[in-house]
Amino acid sequence: MNNMMTYKGYSARIEYDDEDGILFGQIAGIRDGVGFHADNVEDLRTAFHEAVDDYLETCARIGKEPQKPYSGKMMFRVSPEVHRRAALAAELSGKSLNQWAEDVIDRAAG
Structure with a gap:
């Protein structure tokens, strides 16, 4: 079972809330909180795409550079x-x- 969605370079982990009976997710790898939810997978995919598009449009409208999940650069120390x-x-x-x-x-x- 895959519990991840990807769109325009952004990824989200998908979870299920049994109490509310909904699927939900949040864009991973960025500090800005961008979430979405739906009752079924098809609507959840649409909601995810809309959330990413809205995030990018909002950033453009307010003149903010959208956060990118990962740069591809890793810096760490080893022995x-x-x-x-x-x-x-x-x-x-x-x-x-x-x-x-x-x-x-x-x-x-x-």
Whole structure:
């Protein structure tokens, strides 16, 4: 079962509220709170698309740059030993460390 929707580069995790009998979601990866809900999947998809479109239109109208979920840049620190082993694994696989790390993270993230 897939509990995620994607539209125009934005993603949302979908949940079900049994008490209210609705499906709902919120755009993930941005600080602005943009949510939506509906009674069925088809209407939920429409509501998600409308929420993203409205968010982008509102940002344009008020002159605000819309938040992007992720830039593609990751900065983190590892121990020198992990760095050494990762660099060696990348070299042995014929890839740059960035290419190798992207492949490893992609596999791990599913």
